[in-house]
Amino acid sequence: MDELKYQIDLLSAMNEKLSSEEKMLRLICETSNNAFLYYSFESQKFQTVANWDHFFGFTVRDVHDMNRLYDCVEEQYVIPLREVLFIEEQKLQNQSLEVRLKDKRICVEVEVNVVYDEQGEPTDKIIRFKDVTKLVAQNDELTYMAYYDMLTGLYNRNYFVRLVGEMIRKAESANAAVAIMFVDFDDFRRINDGMGLIAGDELVQLFGQFLSDLMSDNVVVSHFNSDIYCIGIYDPCGARSVNTIYRTISERLKQPFILSGGQEIMLTISVGVAEYPEAATGTLELINCAEIVMFKAKNMGKNNVVYYEGAILDDFLKKVSIENKLKDAIFEQNFIMYYQPQFHTADRRLRGVEALIRWKDDNGRMVSPAVFIPIAEKNGAIIPIGTWVIEESLRAFSEWKRKYAYPLIISLNISAIQYRQPEFIDGLLRLMKKYGVEAAEVELEITESVLIDDFAEVTRKLAVLKDLGIKISLDDFGTGYSSLSYLKGLPIDTLKIDKSFIDTVITDENTRIITESIIYMVKKLGYETIAEGVETEEQYRYLNEISCDNIQGFYLGKPMPSEQIESLLADMTA
Numbered sequence: 001m002d003e004l005k006y007q008i009d010l011l012s013a014m015n016e017k018l019s020s021e022e023k024m025l026r027l028i029c030e031t032s033n034n035a036f037l038y039y040s041f042e043s044q045k046f047q048t049v050a051n052w053d054h055f056f057g058f059t060v061r062d063v064h065d066m067n068r069l070y071d072c073v074e075e076q077y078v079i080p081l082r083e084v085l086f087i088e089e090q091k092l093q094n095q096s097l098e099v100r101l102k103d104k105r106i107c108v109e110v111e112v113n114v115v116y117d118e119q120g121e122p123t124d125k126i127i128r129f130k131d132v133t134k135l136v137a138q139n140d141e142l143t144y145m146a147y148y149d150m151l152t153g154l155y156n157r158n159y160f161v162r163l164v165g166e167m168i169r170k171a172e173s174a175n176a177a178v179a180i181m182f183v184d185f186d187d188f189r190r191i192n193d194g195m196g197l198i199a200g201d202e203l204v205q206l207f208g209q210f211l212s213d214l215m216s217d218n219v220v221v222s223h224f225n226s227d228i229y230c231i232g233i234y235d236p237c238g239a240r241s242v243n244t245i246y247r248t249i250s251e252r253l254k255q256p257f258i259l260s261g262g263q264e265i266m267l268t269i270s271v272g273v274a275e276y277p278e279a280a281t282g283t284l285e286l287i288n289c290a291e292i293v294m295f296k297a298k299n300m301g302k303n304n305v306v307y308y309e310g311a312i313l314d315d316f317l318k319k320v321s322i323e324n325k326l327k328d329a330i331f332e333q334n335f336i337m338y339y340q341p342q343f344h345t346a347d348r349r350l351r352g353v354e355a356l357i358r359w360k361d362d363n364g365r366m367v368s369p370a371v372f373i374p375i376a377e378k379n380g381a382i383i384p385i386g387t388w389v390i391e392e393s394l395r396a397f398s399e400w401k402r403k404y405a406y407p408l409i410i411s412l413n414i415s416a417i418q419y420r421q422p423e424f425i426d427g428l429l430r431l432m433k434k435y436g437v438e439a440a441e442v443e444l445e446i447t448e449s450v451l452i453d454d455f456a457e458v459t460r461k462l463a464v465l466k467d468l469g470i471k472i473s474l475d476d477f478g479t480g481y482s483s484l485s486y487l488k489g490l491p492i493d494t495l496k497i498d499k500s501f502i503d504t505v506i507t508d509e510n511t512r513i514i515t516e517s518i519i520y521m522v523k524k525l526g527y528e529t530i531a532e533g534v535e536t537e538e539q540y541r542y543l544n545e546i547s548c549d550n551i552q553g554f555y556l557g558k559p560m561p562s563e564q565i566e567s568l569l570a571d572m573t574a
Helices: 002-030 063-072 075-085 133-147 157-174 188-195 197-212 242-252 283-299 310-332 369-379 382-404 416-420 424-435 449-453 455-467 484-489 499-504 509-524 537-545 562-573
Strands: 034-040 045-050 094-100 107-116 122-131 178-185 219-225 228-234 269-276 304-307 335-344 350-360 409-413 442-446 471-477 494-497 528-532 550-552
Touching: 045 063, 063 075, 075 094, 075 107, 133 157, 157 178, 157 219, 157 228, 157 283, 178 188, 178 197, 178 242, 178 283, 188 197, 197 219, 197 228, 197 242, 228 242, 242 269, 269 283, 283 304, 310 369, 335 382, 335 562, 350 369, 350 382, 350 562, 369 382, 382 409, 382 416, 382 424, 382 562, 409 471, 416 424, 416 455, 424 455, 442 455, 455 471, 494 509, 499 509, 499 528, 509 528
Parallel strands: 269 304, 350 409, 409 442, 442 471, 471 494, 494 528, 528 550
Antiparallel strands: 034 045, 034 122, 094 107, 107 122, 178 228, 178 269, 219 228, 335 350, 335 550
16 A cells, blocks of 8 residues: 555656656747647657747648748748758758748748767657847848948948959959049049038948949949949940940939039049059959049049049059158158349349148169149148248248348248138248248248139138238239239238240230230239249340330349348349
């Protein structure tokens, strides 16, 4: 009796334990957000477990119901799913696959595990269905970020470089070409400054959407950054030739881009083109060559396409070399000053001198200011260079005053960037005071380019300088945007007639008429005139006859170092 009771209690305890374990396992399954399908090879029966209803609206009881699973997934997954579900034929223990369900639009990981007996025959199969929609979405987002630009949806720079590299490898074996079109908006800064960064970003998006339509198996488009795009073309010919693509883009740009706020923006672009293997054999080098010739297109007036040539690259590398050497020259103040005399036309007496910077590089070669000054203006080096020129010129001028007591004017060329500096006027006055130079002895030369970006602000500063007694001279008159009509609004004292007029004033009647008209009207406005580039006696006599006030040029004086200016002053005061 006791033995029977013991057995009953033992069975009860075991049942209770099994019930507890079954409950625990069921809770684990139900809270795991997974669904399970169990199959017994012995009974050939199926059983669904856990969150089956989350995935499917039916129950699988036998092998015929399995066909309903295939109807639930998108078509491209049917065959792979069938192969995974029947892996027992392959004697594999487990296999998995990601599929997408049609109706619920979720992504499901299907994992199959098969149990085999000692003879290698399958006994049990567990099929797990896991909702991996969020995980797949996160992976898709990471993949998108790795390959695509977030603003435009085009390929990003890194992936574009990879794709072009694949094009080049393919072209190498097929003896084909690969072209790169480096595309940049013209004057994009004005759009950002005038309409705001959001409008600028929208324009970048709209243009990127247009470029995406050009993509094909052999054409890839990337948004590099800001307003820069790159187009890679494998075997450029026919409909995918550079000329065809450029014409397509040009036709679109004849119409404005309309922003969400209703603003209409007309756009032009500058494009540089380089081809493998002519320009370069490496991906980054090829893209770099296209970028370099794009800058050439900018310098040629924008709204243009320029193709790679070896001379363009040589010129670019030369400028880079000059820029690097210029940094050292600034640090070491490795410049020298020359001064070109200006003479009164009537009596050939010395009026003043124009300060001209010169730079001799490490190899002892003179680098023309026409070469290094634009580079200095572009990279900001013109600020320390300009300050050095002003101080060195005023220092030399003060020495001449002390030694010779000759009434002289020192003319200083000032760039637009210098004028834009808030401390420019105070800095100039401080140096004048330091070297004892009077305001009436200083003449600042400006070009018309100074006035283009901010006419009102520059004019205001010029007026302040003029009120202080400093002379203002308008240089290179007759070139660029010259207009006699705006002269009356400028606070200037002197107008310099450009050398291009003087060169042909003797031989060309039209030039004479224009030159005489300029001098007549400018004198009526009360300005002093200086003719630049006077190189012959005949030019001098003619300018004297038409009452040009002053002359400057090789005829009476080339640019010379400070010592020769002192010799000239000594002759004038003898």
